[in-house]
Amino acid sequence: MSITKASTQTDIDQIASMAHGIRHRVLEHTVKNNGGYLSQACSAAEILSCLYTKLVNLAPLASPLEPRDFVNVPSKNFTEYITGAEFHGEKGPALDRLFISPAHYALVIYAALIETGRLTEKSLEKFNKDGTTVEMIGAEHSPGFETTTGSLSQALSQAGGVALARKLRGESGKTWIFMSDGEFQEGQTWEALAAISFHNLSNVRVIVDVNRNQVDGPMEKVMSIEPLTERIKSFGWDVEKIDGNDINQILAAGSTFQDKPKVILGYTDPAKGIEILKDRPDALHYVRFANPFEKIKYNNFLKAWK
Amino acid sequence: MAYEIVKRPHVENFVRWSKFKPEVVVLSADLTSSCEVGKFRDTFPERFFSFGLGEQNMLGFAGGLAREGFEPWIHTFAVFIYRRPLDQLEMSVAYPNLRVRMVGFLPGITTPGGVTHQAIDDVNVLRGIPNMTILETGDATEVESVLDVAHEVDGPVYIRMLRGEISRIFPKNEVMEFNTARILSTGTDVTVLSSGISTEEALRAIPALQEHGVSVQHLHISTLKPFTDPRVIESLKSSKYGVITMENHSVIGGLGSAVADLIAEHGIGKKLIKIGLKDTYAHGASQKYLLHKYGMSARNLIEATEKLMDKNLKISEEELSQTRVIDVHSTAKAEAL
Numbered sequence: 001m002s003i004t005k006a007s008t009q010t011d012i013d014q015i016a017s018m019a020h021g022i023r024h025r026v027l028e029h030t031v032k033n034n035g036g037y038l039s040q041a042c043s044a045a046e047i048l049s050c051l052y053t054k055l056v057n058l059a060p061l062a063s064p065l066e067p068r069d070f071v072n073v074p075s076k077n078f079t080e081y082i083t084g085a086e087f088h089g090e091k092g093p094a095l096d097r098l099f100i101s102p103a104h105y106a107l108v109i110y111a112a113l114i115e116t117g118r119l120t121e122k123s124l125e126k127f128n129k130d131g132t133t134v135e136m137i138g139a140e141h142s143p144g145f146e147t148t149t150g151s152l153s154q155a156l157s158q159a160g161g162v163a164l165a166r167k168l169r170g171e172s173g174k175t176w177i178f179m180s181d182g183e184f185q186e187g188q189t190w191e192a193l194a195a196i197s198f199h200n201l202s203n204v205r206v207i208v209d210v211n212r213n214q215v216d217g218p219m220e221k222v223m224s225i226e227p228l229t230e231r232i233k234s235f236g237w238d239v240e241k242i243d244g245n246d247i248n249q250i251l252a253a254g255s256t257f258q259d260k261p262k263v264i265l266g267y268t269d270p271a272k273g274i275e276i277l278k279d280r281p282d283a284l285h286y287v288r289f290a291n292p293f294e295k296i297k298y299n300n301f302l303k304a305w306k
Numbered sequence: 307m308a309y310e311i312v313k314r315p316h317v318e319n320f321v322r323w324s325k326f327k328p329e330v331v332v333l334s335a336d337l338t339s340s341c342e343v344g345k346f347r348d349t350f351p352e353r354f355f356s357f358g359l360g361e362q363n364m365l366g367f368a369g370g371l372a373r374e375g376f377e378p379w380i381h382t383f384a385v386f387i388y389r390r391p392l393d394q395l396e397m398s399v400a401y402p403n404l405r406v407r408m409v410g411f412l413p414g415i416t417t418p419g420g421v422t423h424q425a426i427d428d429v430n431v432l433r434g435i436p437n438m439t440i441l442e443t444g445d446a447t448e449v450e451s452v453l454d455v456a457h458e459v460d461g462p463v464y465i466r467m468l469r470g471e472i473s474r475i476f477p478k479n480e481v482m483e484f485n486t487a488r489i490l491s492t493g494t495d496v497t498v499l500s501s502g503i504s505t506e507e508a509l510r511a512i513p514a515l516q517e518h519g520v521s522v523q524h525l526h527i528s529t530l531k532p533f534t535d536p537r538v539i540e541s542l543k544s545s546k547y548g549v550i551t552m553e554n555h556s557v558i559g560g561l562g563s564a565v566a567d568l569i570a571e572h573g574i575g576k577k578l579i580k581i582g583l584k585d586t587y588a589h590g591a592s593q594k595y596l597l598h599k600y601g602m603s604a605r606n607l608i609e610a611t612e613k614l615m616d617k618n619l620k621i622s623e624e625e626l627s628q629t630r631v632i633d634v635h636s637t638a639k640a641e642a643l
Binding site: 073074075076139140147148149150151154156157158159160161162163164165166168169187188191192194195198199 | 352355356357358360362363364365366367368369370371372373374375376378393394397398401402403436437460461
C-alpha cells in the first residue's frame with residue numbers, strides 16, 4: 001500500500017470546480033446543438049477531473065493545444081498520422097498513460113481536456129464539424145484518444161498490450177484505462193481482465209464510471225452486470241467500490257494499491273448536478289430534446305446555473 | 307513428380323529466424339504445438355505469451371505491443387483470426403496499421419477438422435480490409451521464406467500457413483518475393499494462376515496438358531494483397547483461350563475475384579474459370595477426398611482447360627502425376643487439431 005500524492009483542500013476545491021466546468025461546457029453545448037452526451041458529463045465529471053489532475057501522472061503541456069484538422073487515416077503511405085495522445089503530453093518510462101475506452105464520452109473528454117488546460121477553449125465549436133478531429137465518437141486522432149474504441153471494450157486489451165510492453169522494458173509508469181460499465185457486458189472485457197491478471201500486469205489501473213445506464217435504458221433492465229465487485233475480484237484483481245462523484249473517495253482509491261492490477265468502480269449519479277435529467281424517461285445515453293419546451297427548460301437551467 | 311517432403315519446417319525455422327530479433331514475440335491461443343511454435347515457447351519463454359481461448363483480447367494485446375515497438379506474431383488457426391475477432395482485427399490492428407503478423411494455419415480444406423476449422427472465406431473477408439497485406443504459402447520454401455517477406459511490411463500481415471508434411475516444390479534458395487508471382491511455365495493458349503496447395507495440384511495436370519499440345523502459362527501467386535504484379539497482368543493478356551484460377555478457398559472474393567478485377571480494370575477481355583469452393587462450406591474429411599468432392603483437383607483443371615478451348619483432350623487419369631497422400635495421423639502432424 002502506498003499513498004502517491006497527498007491532496008489538500010485546495011486541490012479538492014479545484015477538482016470540484018473542474019467537474020462543474022465539465023458539466024457546464026457539455027450542457028452549454030447540448031443546449032446549443034439540441035443534443036449531446038450530457039448524462040456522461042454528469043456521471044463522470046469528478047472521475048475525469050481526478051484522473052487529469054491528481055491520479056494520472058501525465059507530462060504537462062506548456063499551453064493548451066489546438067485540435068488538428070483531419071488529414072487522413074493511418075496507412076503505409078501516410079506516416080504523418082497524428083495521435084490524440086499528444087494532448088496527454090510527452091511519453092516517458094516513469095510517466096503514466098491514460099486510455100479512454102468508451103469513445104462515446106468524447107464530448108465529455110474534450111470538456112475535461114479544456115478544463116485541465118490541455119485543449120483550447122474554442123475547440124468544442126469544432127465538435128462534430130466536417131474536417132476536424134474533434135469527432136462525435138472519437139478515433140485515435142481525436143484529442144485525448146490513443147486508440148480507436150468506438151466499438152466498445154477494445155481499449156482494455158490494447159492497453160494491456162501496452163502495459164505488457166512497458167513491463168518487458170522495465171518501465172515504472174502506470175497504465176490507466178477509463179471505462180464505462182456497459183463494457184462489462186462484452187465478453188472481451190472478461191478475456192482482458194483474465195489476461196492482465198494472468199500476466200501479472202500490476203501497473204494497470206482501471207477506473208469505471210458505473211452510471212448504470214445504457215442506450216436502451218437502465219442496465220438492470222437491459223442486461224445486469226452485478227455483482228460487479230465480486231465478479232472482477234474473482235479474476236484476481238484488486239477491486240474498490242466507491243461513490244464515483246465523491247472526490248475524496250476517488251483520490252483515496254486511486255492512490256492506494258496492492259501488488260496487483262486494480263479496478264476502481266465509481267458508482268455515479270447519471271443526473272448529478274443537472275437533476276432535471278431525472279424528468280426524462282429511461283433514455284440518458286444521448287440527450288436530444290423532445291420538443292421546444294424541453295430545450296427552454298434546459299436553457300433556463302443553464303442560465304440560472306453559476 | 308515426387309517432391310521432397312519436409313516435416314514441420316516452421317518449428318526449427320521460426321526459432322532460427324527470430325533468434326536475433328528481440329522485438330519478435332509470439333502470441334498463442336492454446337494451439338502452440340498445433341501451430342508449430344512449441345519449440346519457440348521452450349527456447350524463448352520470455353518472448354512467448356499465452357492467451358488461452360481468447361482471440362478477441364489477444365488481437366488487442368497484439369495491437370498494444372505493436373504500438374510500443376514489438377512485432378507480435380500471432381499463431382493460431384486461420385478461422386480464429388478472421389471470424390470471431392474480426393472487429394478487433396479491424397479496429398485494434400488494421401485501422402492503426404500496426405506491424406502485427408497473423409499466422410493462420412489450416413487454410414481452406416487442408417484439415418479434416420470440418421467447417422469450424424476450415425478457413426474458406428478468409429481471403430475474401432480480409433482483402434476488403436484497408437491496410438491489410440495477405441500472403442499465402444504453397445510449399446516448404448515459402449513456409450520458410452514468408453517470414454522475411456512479412457517482416458518487411460509496414461503494417462498488418464495475414465499469412466495462410468502450411469504445417470506438418472509439406473512438399474518442397476520450389477528450390478530452397480528461390481525464396482518468396484513480395485508481390486511477385488513465380489512463373490512456373492510459359493505458354494500462350496491458357497493462363498493458369500494458382501495459389502497455396504492448389505499449385506501442387508495444378509502441377510499434376512499441367513505436364514499432361516502440355517503433352518497434349520496445350521501451351522500453358524502457369525503462375526504461382528503468394529501475395530494476394532496487394533495484387534498489382536505486372537507479370538500477372540501480362541500473363542492475363544497473353545492467353546489465347548482464357549484464364550483459369552485455382553485456389554484453396556471460395557471462388558468468391560479470393561484469387562479468382564482478384565484476377566477478375568484485373569481483367570476488367572485493364573480491359574483484357576478474357577474468359578475466366580474460377581476453380582475453388584463454389585460458394586459452399588465443406589466438411590471434415592481428407593484433403594484428397596475434399597479436392598475431388600468439391601471440384602478443386604488436377605482433373606478439374608483439365609476440364610476447365612477443355613471448356614475454354616472447346617476441345618476434348620482425352621487425358622486419362624494415369625497421365626496425371628501421382629497425388630501425394632498425407633496420412634491424417636502421420637507423426638509429422640501436430641498432435642491435436
